[in-house]
Amino acid sequence: MEKESTPKENSRLSIPDSHFxxxxxxxxxxxxxxxxxxxxxxxxxxxxxxxxxxxxxxxxxxxxxxxxxxxxxxxxxxxxxxxxxxxxxxxxxxxxxxxxxxxxxxxxxxxxxxxxxxxxxxxxxxxxxxxxxxxxxxxxxxxxxxxxxxxxxxxxxxxxxxxxxxxxxxxxxxxxxxxxxxxxxxxxxxxxxxxxxxxxEKIEQQLREIRKYKGDPEEGNLSLQDKAGSCNGIKSIIGTSPGIQNIITVVERIAPSDSTVLLLGETGTGKEVIASAIHAASPRRNNMMIKINCAALPHSLFESELFGHEKGAFTGALQRRIGKFELAENSTLFLDEIGEIPLEFQAKLLRVLQEKEIERIGGKGVIKVNVRIIAATNRNLEEEVRAGNFRHDLYYRLNVIPISVPPLRNRKEDIPVLVTHFLRRYTTVNRKKAPVVPDKVMESLMHHDWPGNVRELEHLLERSILLSKENVLHIDLPGALHKTPSADKENAFSIVPLETMEREYILKVVRLCNGRIAGPNGAAAKLRLPSTTLNSRMQKLGIKKEHFNIRQSSRKVNVI
Structure with missing residues (x-):
């Protein structure tokens, strides 16, 4: 029979464990x-x-x-x-x-x-x-x-x-x-x-930027784009096309007000330049416009970045932080990529826009703010609202004055003046003589689709100025522009946006029909579409009457 251990023995056995x-x-x-x-x-x-x-x-x-x-x-x-x-x-x-x-x-x-x-x-x-x-x-x-x-x-x-x-x-x-x-x-x-x-370190960087904008001696370090936007105002909007001229007219009318502006358009079309022009033409021009890229902010930092926080509000908050809304007091706050703001923060932003007051994280009261909002996005916010990714009430609050910035492919008549503008800028910066632009080069620029819009054109010209050995501008465009006539069909093939191909095809059909849209011999009948649908599609693609002037077309197209 197994002997039971006594309490004394148990105590003796547990002594090493107790010490440990x-x-x-x-x-x-x-x-x-x-x-x-x-x-x-x-x-x-x-x-x-x-x-x-x-x-x-x-x-x-x-x-x-x-x-x-x-x-x-x-x-x-x-x-x-x-x-x-x-x-x-x-x-x-x-x-x-x-x-x-x-x-x-x-x-x-x-x-x-x-x-x-x-x-x-x-x-x-x-x-x-x-x-x-x-x-x-x-x-x-x-x-x-x-x-x-x-x-x-x-x-x-x-x-x-x-x-x-x-x-x-x-x-x-x-x-x-x-x-x-x-x-x-x-x-x-x-x-x-x-x-x-x-x-x-980020706060110190922000303070340096503020000192630059206020005209301190460090102002000379401002980027060319910031100087152009702040000094030239509406003149910084470059273009002679009807679309750009219409934008200039709208900017002149709305700049003196405090109304919220929503800039819509593809990336690289110049939405930030237009925002700077609105601010520079407004009564708030003497104060710095505060810019923030919503897509570059981690979701956890949105509230602190925009509203600020008090010392001790959370772990790591060792001192008070002034948010972007307070920095933009009596000025303009530019919210770029507004469509990227997380859904959980949108309600707080809506309240600020409606009540004109903020609360710092950890703060004990509200702070009244006098800030004009200019927002920009390359997303279709209406579709985002339908998909549940963007609050409908915030969308309607931002969409007070919507301005659609057309892509460069729909305003190619602006390319020559943009080329002149960027050549002047980068030859001055690099202390080089302005190069001659051959007709072939300009023709290539006019025929390119510019998926990157004005930003792509600007960077192409900057690169070309630096790499051109002679006083003649040489460019290196992607796609089929450099294909020789002798190239076979496979080598001549280049990928273009579906929207661009659709636009060109509709133009050819309309030209074939002598500019007629409706009727039995109109383009809508050839394309087997209702005339209202075709008109709506043409409007969306930026096709206007002057684009299909039959005197501009000498080619025949077989329509299926």
Missing amino acids: LIESLEQQKREQAVLLELSSIVAGAKSRQDLRAVITDQFPELFGGRYYTLCLINEDGVTHSPFLHTEENTIPSYRGETPIIVTSHSINDGIFEKALASEEPVLIDLQTAMKANTVPRYVYRWFNAGIREMLLVKISGGGMPIGVLYLYGEKKGSFQVEKFRLFKGIADILGAGFGNIIFG
């Missing part, structure tokens, strides 16, 4: 005390230099090493670069080459990705890692500098991985597994510190 539990709790208390102190110190760091001083002072005692690198994921989401590292003059070099990561590397470099995929610190033995022949060059550099182990700890911010902390050991066994939990806590603290410093 007590020691573990004591270790946790010591770690929490270290992290609490480090968190307080890091929170006081206002710049990279401050953070470097904290790390240099604290790290050697914490893990016994001297070298570290803090790498952050770049904005492209596929590469990483050093944000902060040990002073280079303290790092041993090998053949004059320091091991610091000085360039961007892919986040899938064989080392960085391991840390991102692990919730725990990752220990790398350099000699073993180098046998794989798939590690980045900086591993070899550190090995040659005397490093034998690396400890990688993932850094997170706002629940998302933002980088990796590299710790370097000069001998094997430099890092104790018992301290891994401590290293993970340190990485979390550094993640918050990164956010504060980057946030501060």
Whole structure:
């Protein structure tokens, strides 16, 4: 019969476990005390230099090493670069080459990705890692500098991985597994510190931009486009076509008012230039127009970016932030790519537009604002409303004065004046003599479809000015413009937008019918469409009577 253990025996058996539990709790208390102190110190760091001083002072005692690198994921989401590292003059070099990561590397470099995929610190033995022949060059550099182990700890911010902390050991066994939990806590603290410093750097950048716009000595650094928009006003809208002239007329009428404007059109058509012209012609012209690209903002930052926040409103809010609405007081706020605003934020924006007041995050009261809104989008907001991606009440609140900016392919008569404008701009910037534009070049420009619109034309001319060796403009257009007549049909084929092909086909049919749309011998009957449908389609494609003047057409087309 099995003998039952007495309480005294049970007590004796549990003594080692009790000692282990007590020691573990004591270790946790010591770690929490270290992290609490480090968190307080890091929170006081206002710049990279401050953070470097904290790390240099604290790290050697914490893990016994001297070298570290803090790498952050770049904005492209596929590469990483050093944000902060040990002073280079303290790092041993090998053949004059320091091991610091000085360039961007892919986040899938064989080392960085391991840390991102692990919730725990990752220990790398350099000699073993180098046998794989798939590690980045900086591993070899550190090995040659005397490093034998690396400890990688993932850094997170706002629940998302933002980088990796590299710790370097000069001998094997430099890092104790018992301290891994401590290293993970340190990485979390550094993640918050990164956010504060980057946030501060962005604010400083915004303040510099404000000083530029207010005419401080740094104003000379303004971009050409900003100067053109702020100084020339309506004159910055380039074009002689009916569509552009109509826009100029509308801008002259609405500029003195405070009404909300919604700019519609494809990307690259010049919506921002028109917004700048409206502001420059308005009574608010003496104050800077604040611009924000809604597509470039993370969803979690929308409210803070537009409305601002108070100190302590959330983790990492170490100081008050002034939002874009307050910066635009008595001025104009340009909301580019308004269609990208997240649905959950649209109700808050609607309230601001209606009530003319905002609340900072963590604030105790409302702030009245006097701001004119100009919004722009390349999306069809009516379709977005129908699809449930955009609030109908916000759409109607923005759509007070809609202005549709036509694509360049529908106003090709503007190309010559745009070419002259951009040639003058970039020859002045590059201190070059204005090149001669051959007739063939201008003809090619007039026949191109310009899917990138005015922006594509501008960049093409800038590139051509820089690459042209003689005083004659040479261009390099994509598509079938460079195909020779002898080229076979397969080589001569080029992909064009379906809308462009439809427009050209309708034009040919209308010309064949001598400009007649309705009736038994009209274009609508040939195309087997109701005349009202064809008229509506032609209007949408920008086809006007002058486009199908039969004297302009000498070709015959067989219509099926």
